[in-house]
Amino acid sequence: MGDTGNTSSTRNTAPASPSAPASTQERLVTSTQELLWERGYVGTSPKAILERAGVGQGSMYHHFTGKSDLALAAIRRTADGMQQAAEECFTAPGTAYDRVASYLLRERQVLRGCPIGRMTQDRDVVRSPELRQPLDEMFGWLRHRIAEVLAEGQRRGELAAGLDPVATAAAVAAVVQGGYVLARAAEDTAPFDAAVRGVLALLAAQAVIPATAPSSDTA
């Protein structure tokens, strides 16, 4: 129960040389990331992890205290990767709308779902403060970052001043997560794409018209 003794906590960086032959520990984490994505936490057994990683039981219990400890390492790794990928969209050049659009339209494996969002539906994950924390941080950061981009767009006069950056950011993040749900229910990416088009169109309507006459402030 009280496991998850990850002392090397917080650190969840991938190995320095990504090309080097993966260590046993690395292979365990990678395999766990894949299986958590495919089957969720309850659906993922240590046995399946070991088989995919190609190692024996002993190795796993040597490097990790148990299933939840290994899952913690895997979830952190995945969350970090997602955050980096998202940040690339938000720092891209262009208007606030462009950058949000870049995030929404970025390539995704829609039918596989969101590897982090999925964890949210897993009872054992949400009930464990340690396992939930990376999800909380990731989505908290995401909403905050989108809100920042939107607020910046307002300051630049690109977006209507009346827009609520925080609420809009939550809506944008929710559309992506909900899009996954709708797509998986239909076994078709179309609902995801439609949802993204939907918010983007609504957001585009908030773009300020190129300012017909700001001529007065120069006079």
Add this chain to the structure above:
Amino acid sequence: MGDTGNTSSTRNTAPASPSAPASTQERLVTSTQELLWERGYVGTSPKAILERAGVGQGSMYHHFTGKSDLALAAIRRTADGMQQAAEECFTAPGTAYDRVASYLLRERQVLRGCPIGRMTQDRDVVRSPELRQPLDEMFGWLRHRIAEVLAEGQRRGELAAGLDPVATAAAVAAVVQGGYVLARAAEDTAPFDAAVRGVLALLAAQAVIPATAPSSDTA
């Protein structure tokens, strides 16, 4: 494997007299509905269902061919209930915006998540055509119904003609499902509420101004 022999298929109505002491079969379905919501499909064992329903193993395998067959009955029942609840919002009086808002703002047990949306994250459910069908129908109907309401709003001149009803409907449905995800990650309903406020504000901006001068058509 090839079970789910629900011959009384399609029918998933609750018993005629909801007040009468629930039959064994009814208690099994109800217990399964609850457990699927709480723990998902993989996380729900027949044993747990039997304990909650207060019946023995024999009863379950007498009325149903197995776990998946019972789950099918439960999922259908839940999906039907959700559809009915949603329809009440859409048939309510008021503008298209009002009716969509009524759906979005309707009371929910946000932190428990969506009982149908959750199934979407469950491998065994999505991989089974029978089990996935109710989800597909439910969300398909939902998107279609929201699109209808929006299109009607356009015809009535309440909403901007440029609005894409189908894409907007997908976005609205996605915001709800994604809101659940964000809320559960944060263990806080705030992100859900923010997301709903967000889309509603964006949608409100699509409302046509009360028409300053429709005076010409009477002349």
Add this chain to the structure above:
DNA sequence: GTCTATATCGGGATAGAC
């Protein structure tokens, strides 16, 4: 119809050899 055995399998973890 409903119950209580019973059977088989896999999940999750430990022990101890190499």
Add this chain to the structure above:
DNA sequence: GTCTATCCCGATATAGAC
């Protein structure tokens, strides 16, 4: 560090008594 052997329990289903 890594492996295999072993342990205990719960998941899922069947058999057959009442």
